[in-house]
Amino acid sequence: MSKTSFPAIGTTAQLLVTDPAAITEADTLLRAFLADLDLACSRFRDDSELSIVNRVGGGSDVDPVLFAALRVALRAAEDTDGLVDPTLGRSMIAIGYDRSFADVPPSSARRVRPVRPLAAWRKIVLEPRTRSVTLPRGVALDLGATAKAWAADVAANTIADRLGCGVLVNLGGDLAVAGPAPADGWRVRVTADHTISTGGQVVAVRSGGLATSSTTVRTWRRADAVLHHVLDPATGLPARRIWRYVSVAAPDCLTANTAATAALVLGHAAPDWLAERDLAARLVAADGTVTAIAGWPAATLSTREVA
Structure with a gap:
């Protein structure tokens, strides 16, 4: 092992x-996939596909990794009746989780003003043929869950x-x-x-x-x-x-x-x-x-x- x-x-x-002989190739495969995932789905990168979709409210021909991850997130919301909700991006930002966790200030005297969720995950529209995503107005995605x-x-x-x-x-x-x-x-x-x-x-x-x-x-x-x-x-x-x-x-x-x-x-x-x-x-x-x-x-x- x-x-x-x-x-x-x-x-x-x-x-x-x-299999010890497989570790080098396995490591290469994992690193490449996680790099693709980060570029597609990170909420903390301005150049990620997720950040672009959040800024403009959707898009067509989106990255296939993001599209697959979003389908998974919506299925999780459906399976839990919204307990696990991918539309909490604005709420995350409001409580201070607006950057990679390592960079989140551990304390601040500023009080949190929560952004009430819109419970809008059911209104997200995915079109598999064109890999298009349409977000409801005011919604920002967070796929961290x-x-x-x-x-x-x-x-x-x-x-x-x-x-x-x-x-x-x-x-x-x-x-x-x-x-x-x-x-x-x-x-x-x-x-x-x-x-x-x-x-x-x-x-x-x-x-x-x-x-x-x-x-x-x-x-x-x-x-x-x-x-x-x-x-x-x-x-x-x-x-x-x-x-x-x-x-x-x-x-x-x-x-x-x-x-x-x-x-x-x-x-x-x-x-x-x-x-x-x-x-x-x-x-x-x-x-x-x-x-x-x-x-x-x-x-x-x-x-x-x-x-």
């Missing part, structure tokens, strides 16, 4: 392959198909696997911060996807409020911090991350929502209490996680 990692799309990309997870799925499957080996792609906590897994599965530590090698729970992943969404890792302060990047589409403000983080396993990373994000927005209603969809999940509450749903592996030690 071989692995590599590198900074990309505002996070850390991690790549593991079961879905594009990274979708990219993990695409990258893992593409590399496995091309190189014929087992592959794990982890994009900042959005993890997809493809091809033959190691005999005991891919050993993955599930925790709020993917850069920390302690805490959480180690699980074995053999297929599909695993995603974690958190209210505690990407945070900043405005006046007396601590903000995070998961917005409630009903208010345009960060979702109430009922859960420190939520991890979901699913047939693919996109489904897993969509559900984890929706769970943070749902708050106390999340366990029932996940159970109704038979999605295995691990929810860690603000006080550290752990709730396991729909067959998530039992913890070996405590049902409470230390902050």
